Amino acid sequence: MIKDEINWSILLLLQQNARLTNAEIGRRVGLSSPAVTERIKKMEDLGVIKGYAANIDHRATGHQLKAIVTLKVFSGRLKPFLEIVRGFKEVVNCYRITGVENIIMEVILFDQNHLEEFIDKVIQYGETRTHIILSNVVENREIQRNTRKRV
Amino acid sequence: MIKDEINWSILLLLQQNARLTNAEIGRRVGLSSPAVTERIKKMEDLGVIKGYAANIDHRATGHQLKAIVTLKVFSGRLKPFLEIVRGFKEVVNCYRITGVENIIMEVILFDQNHLEEFIDKVIQYGETRTHIILSNVVENREIQRNTRKRV
Amino acid sequence: MIKDEINWSILLLLQQNARLTNAEIGRRVGLSSPAVTERIKKMEDLGVIKGYAANIDHRATGHQLKAIVTLKVFSGRLKPFLEIVRGFKEVVNCYRITGVENIIMEVILFDQNHLEEFIDKVIQYGETRTHIILSNVVENREIQRNTRKRV
Amino acid sequence: MIKDEINWSILLLLQQNARLTNAEIGRRVGLSSPAVTERIKKMEDLGVIKGYAANIDHRATGHQLKAIVTLKVFSGRLKPFLEIVRGFKEVVNCYRITGVENIIMEVILFDQNHLEEFIDKVIQYGETRTHIILSNVVENREIQRNTRKRV
Amino acid sequence: MIKDEINWSILLLLQQNARLTNAEIGRRVGLSSPAVTERIKKMEDLGVIKGYAANIDHRATGHQLKAIVTLKVFSGRLKPFLEIVRGFKEVVNCYRITGVENIIMEVILFDQNHLEEFIDKVIQYGETRTHIILSNVVENREIQRNTRKRV
Amino acid sequence: MIKDEINWSILLLLQQNARLTNAEIGRRVGLSSPAVTERIKKMEDLGVIKGYAANIDHRATGHQLKAIVTLKVFSGRLKPFLEIVRGFKEVVNCYRITGVENIIMEVILFDQNHLEEFIDKVIQYGETRTHIILSNVVENREIQRNTRKRV
Amino acid sequence: MIKDEINWSILLLLQQNARLTNAEIGRRVGLSSPAVTERIKKMEDLGVIKGYAANIDHRATGHQLKAIVTLKVFSGRLKPFLEIVRGFKEVVNCYRITGVENIIMEVILFDQNHLEEFIDKVIQYGETRTHIILSNVVENREIQRNTRKRV
Amino acid sequence: MIKDEINWSILLLLQQNARLTNAEIGRRVGLSSPAVTERIKKMEDLGVIKGYAANIDHRATGHQLKAIVTLKVFSGRLKPFLEIVRGFKEVVNCYRITGVENIIMEVILFDQNHLEEFIDKVIQYGETRTHIILSNVVENREIQRNTRKRV
Known part of the structure; x- marks a missing residue:
């Protein structure tokens, strides 16, 4: 620390x-x-700093849609999915999480056809839900020193 | 573009x-x-580049837990929440999304007590679900040129 | 008949x-x-024929998105909603249905901002779910004579 | 446009x-x-106009029930379903949509027995939900020129 | 016993x-x-026998639909509902049950309009789900002597 | 009629x-x-009257529990279940209904062990939900003449 | 008694x-x-008293997290799971319950990695949900004599 | 530790x-x-040992039912509930957890009437779900030394 x-x-x-x-x-x-x-x-x-990245506007690069896509992975398909998702260019972030829907992805898409293509790839691994991102409220806030009083 | x-x-x-x-x-x-x-x-x-940020390891800064917290905002409480969430230091990212659970947050927390404190603040605005992040699969992938053939 | x-x-x-x-x-x-x-x-x-309509391509008229939006109307807000929805130009079709989500709408939208504006109007009446239409499989099939053998 | x-x-x-x-x-x-x-x-x-159709009252043609039926298609059964649904006379409209329930159909049915027969056909492809349409609120509204001010 | x-x-x-x-x-x-x-x-x-009833075919009495309707009663509305439901002629059976949907009713209805009227009455007390009964599998089976061996 | x-x-x-x-x-x-x-x-x-039955108190016959059990039948298991359920003595009534949970049963049980045995038999055919019946609100109401004014 | x-x-x-x-x-x-x-x-x-146990603070033994994990067991996997769970040291209590999620466990975990390892073992038997325990409200209350007046 | x-x-x-x-x-x-x-x-x-308790068989004390009851607490009702639940003799254990259903209780009940009375008390604070415990699989397992190899 x-x-x-x-x-x-x-x-x-x-x-x-x-x-x-x-x-x-x-x-x-x-x-x-x-x-x-x-x-x-x-x-x-020490791994405290993991890297430095420019933050690009997805619309400026021609992506009409940004979405959160969750996946409830079929039994036995988690490992293959964790491999293949690394090659999906639409997926900007992907976490494994607790819950029945055990994968959550942040995805950028050119248009509605692209969304259909993306879902076609993913439904071989599980059931999907798609939530269109309407607006950013907080984005990449800085992690700060712990100044909170502990109980 | x-x-x-x-x-x-x-x-x-x-x-x-x-x-x-x-x-x-x-x-x-x-x-x-x-x-x-x-x-x-x-x-x-032109706003193509929105900024540049160092990527910090949350564990190195003393946070035991990283979680996705969704919020189904109570009727009439969306605007106040969108204001106040900007001041929540735990919230690294926050999007407004489509769906019944209309807010999704990425949150870093010191420990289980901190999680309880955070939920105490948020449940005044809606119902929460908490998904612990188990592992990162894809993180901050680069947005690339559209080389995909269009149908 | x-x-x-x-x-x-x-x-x-x-x-x-x-x-x-x-x-x-x-x-x-x-x-x-x-x-x-x-x-x-x-x-x-006799009301057998209710009208005649040209079928227009929503993309040709500048709408990037077509979606199914369901609404679980808040208690006491059904009647006001049934009135106001008639004035929403985005709503091409709207049915009252059985189930907890008691309104279903077919909606055409210019873009993601338009979707956010539309949801801002509707969430005053209930909780929404949004399903992007990926493709049409059957569209306006003709109603035919009942030639089915009855049990 | x-x-x-x-x-x-x-x-x-x-x-x-x-x-x-x-x-x-x-x-x-x-x-x-x-x-x-x-x-x-x-x-x-140019495909701006896709066709012209008379709008028929389903009750005048002997159909007691009109319903929205959604389908959560079983893994690997989407393509076969997209083929066969084109031959189901009960299905007036059918869309592929985002979400776990990835097919939505508008269906007209002669009576309760007909509903059971229809569901017998469809459950070979996935899980169904049936929502009886209680009343039409908006029906085939005209798509109009975009006169909305953009932000 | x-x-x-x-x-x-x-x-x-x-x-x-x-x-x-x-x-x-x-x-x-x-x-x-x-x-x-x-x-x-x-x-x-002794109350072992509670009564004797003729079992009537609902279709023979002009009812097109038989349905299971569940109700998730609004907070504070359970008692008023338990009173008023006794006067609803459509309701053949009604139980209070455990679960979020805490009322379950067996209902017979003349047609789709009657279903809408019924739901209009009930939604003042809670959220409804409607399941059309497709067929009877077991009906009024006799309660028999306990001949089961106990563990 | x-x-x-x-x-x-x-x-x-x-x-x-x-x-x-x-x-x-x-x-x-x-x-x-x-x-x-x-x-x-x-x-x-004519089938207007389907039979006459004495109504027995399940507690007087040693059954501690009365429950509504719903079943979401596994793909391909509906027909076998419809056969076998006719032999389950616990099942007083059983309907096939619309919805994802497509079977609903009224069940009487001697005690908690009996409930476990019953569920052991049924889970071979699908997923179950159990709702304990807390009280009867309306029971076997008489079907009456249609005196309702039609719209 | x-x-x-x-x-x-x-x-x-x-x-x-x-x-x-x-x-x-x-x-x-x-x-x-x-x-x-x-x-x-x-x-x-007589089995009235089943045993005597010291109650240990899980944090004092190095466990950062205590959670409720539910399991919706896959068809045919219940018996193998009931066997294997007896060997999982993380599981302090485990009940079989009614409902679609038919197993509920109280689990203590060293940290987030341990949680991921635990879920890796369990998802071979069913779908999991994880609820972090935020605080104890009532813990091991004494069972008392029945002094309640019966209706 | x-x-x-x-x-x-x-x-x-x-x-x-x-x-x-x-x-x-x-x-x-x-x-x-x-x-x-x-x-x-x-x-x-040091608080490592919190107490010592005899473990009593609930059936030997006349309780026919043991259940898990979850509560989705109404907005603003969490604090009053956390107070009052300490006085409910049926509640053997009670935790506050993450998730929409934010309270989980282990409850012992004399019979079905007692269950109804208990739910009558609790529904003033939120929505309940009841899961009957069918059998104990693991009960009060000892917390052991951490001998697990860390990654």
Whole structure:
């Protein structure tokens, strides 16, 4: 667990804008650029930071629909599905969860035909439910230091 | 819609590692650093790129549980909820979706007590279901160019 | 109940192509044009024929989505809803049905934003479920004479 | 997409009464009959107009019941069902939709025995739910020009 | 509990045909008619026999539909409903049961309009589900002596 | 359909007390005993009257529990179940109904062990739900003449 | 059934603190220690008392999560599951119940990985639902004498 | 967390038979009786051991039924219910859980009338589902040392 306050400041900055230079981060947290570099390197090595990603607007890339698709996997089909889903380009995120519907996916689709094609692939592994995303309310909020008082 | 092939290459690189320098990106796509800078700036201005974020491991920050929580909002309580959820630090992502359960949230929690506190806040707005995330199967996959043949 | 065989032939022709002229219908069923006119008039007056409609492709008119939306109406809100739904232009068909979800609608929508607007209007009357129509399998099949043997 | 205002007027008239003569349509939209003929022909060729159908009262043809029947198709039985349903005379409309219940049908039935026979045929392909239609609230509303202000 | 074997024989006969005369029953069980009268009287007084009823065919009395209707009663509406349902002529049997749908009724109806009227009355007390009865499989089977070996 | 008013009076009396003698029925409806006999015989022959049954208290016969058990029959198991259920002594009534749970049974049981044994037999044919009957609200109401005004 | 009042007092004391000595129990109920010993022995022999158990805090033994897991057992898999579940150390209690979800388990788990491992074992026998226990409201309440007035 | 192996042995013995004397426990784990007393006292003080209870057979105390009752608490009624349930003698265990049905209770009941009375009390706080317990499969299994290899 991250206990150092400066590390937390760096993490927060990188979650808000991953393209800040080390120099700029150093200015804001009061460290030299090499010191920042070293701290970031360490947090990457420890797996605290898993990566850095640009966040793209799916509509700007021609996708009319974004949806949550859940899957109630047929008995004995979970492992094959966990393999094949890694190759589905429509699937931006996929979690295994507790519950009867044991897979949840975030999917981007070009149009209604694309949705039908996607479901055709997936129904070989289980029963699907599709929820169209109407709007984003919170998106990629930064994980912050635990300042909550414990009972 | 992005039609330029080089822009797509830049987008792909930034989705894979948002901390690549413009010089490094230029080397890979065969452009000068200033040319890359300009193209990225333009895609940011057009809203194609919405931001850049470091991806943090929730366990490294002391969160024992990650869960999907859905909400079937009580009649007349949708608007107040959409306001207040923006202030809930546990909620990393929140979408409004179609279906009887019309809100879906990705939540990180310190422990079982934290889960109870979170549900106490949310049940004033609707009925909840909680699905513990058992494992990540696909995480933040890059959005790619549409190379699919249309029917 | 229609018992006359020629009337059934006329009904079938009008269900297949409502723009056939009476002369053309007469040729096919072996009647004069005025006789056809009279028989059709009579079936209209008796309410056997309720109308004639051109069938338009919703995509050709700029609607990206066609959906089935069901509504579980809140207690005491059924009558107001039955009034207001008549004014919703998105709703092509609407039935009251048995079951907990007691309203079913066929809806055409311009895009995802339009879907959100539509749901915003409807959730004041009840809980909704949205099923995107992936493809038409049977569309406006002709009602035919009862030739089934009864047990 | 239809952009011409006169074409929209013609489409509206044909949706309200598909048996209007071209001459009558011409009078109402201010065109000659041949001009109307040509415009309609063009919209038919482009697939904007898919057909014209008389709307028959199912009770006048001896059907006591009209129902919505949904089907949750068994794994591997979707394709065979999509074939065979085209031959079921009871099925007036049939859509493939998103959701666990992935087929929805509008069905007319002579009586309770006929309903049992129909379900006997269908349960070989999946699980059914039957919702009796109690009343029509909106029926075959005309698709209109998009005059909605976009956000 | 009935322990006498002759009483059980009488009960069985009366369940199969309640219009058998006491003399006829006596012949079959080897008792005099007055002895049968006395035994039956005693079982009536003890509440073992609650009554005798002719079983009428609902179709012969003009009812097109027989249905099971369940009700999930709104909070605070159970007692009023238990009162009013006694006056609903359509309701042949009504039980209070465990489960979220806490009332179950067997209902006979003249036609689809009658079904709509019935549901209009009932939805003031809760949410309904309607299951059309397709066929009787077992009807009013006789309760028999417990001959089952106990574990 | 029964149109004669006296026949309706006889039917009502027989539904209320099937052990009334023909003489007693005659006195009440103003007919001779042989005339009553003849009318009843005719209604039996026409199938209007299906039988006469004594109504026994299940608790008086040692049954602690009365329950509604529904069955969602496995694919291909409906016909075998419809055969075998006729031999289950616990099942007092059994209907085939519309819906995913397509069988509904009224069952009387000696105790909790008996319930387990019964479910063991039935789960070979489908999924069960059990609703304990808490109280009778309406029981075997008489079917009456249609005096309802039709819309 | 226990009718003796002193036995009831002993049972209550043993439910509250099973480690009371016989002498202490004797003092409280006004019996000699050997008399208490004899009464307890008898109730053990009759199966009234099934055992005595220390109640351990699962968190003190390193279990982060306590959950209710229900299972809808696949057709034909009930018996094998009833065998194997006896060997699952995570399962503190397990009942067979009525309903579609026919097994209910109380489970203690070290962490989220342990939960995934547990579900991996169980999904070979049926569909699972997982409900995290947020707090204990009533725990191991004593069974008391029936002092309720019967209707 | 308990790390000492002897303490684990004591805990196991006390879970299997809470009435073992300290002397007997000492013999089995190789400690003097006072040493056992001290260790147990310490684990009680730390809250590792929460209590000791005799396990009574509910049937021996005149309860015909044991059931799992879940409650979907009405909005705003959770706190009052958490208070009042502590006074319900039928409720042997009660947990607050995640999910739409947010309360789960283990209940023992004298008979069907008692079940109805209990449900009458509870439905003022929410919707109930009742699952009759058919048999115990695992009951009060001992919590054991974590010997599982961690991934």
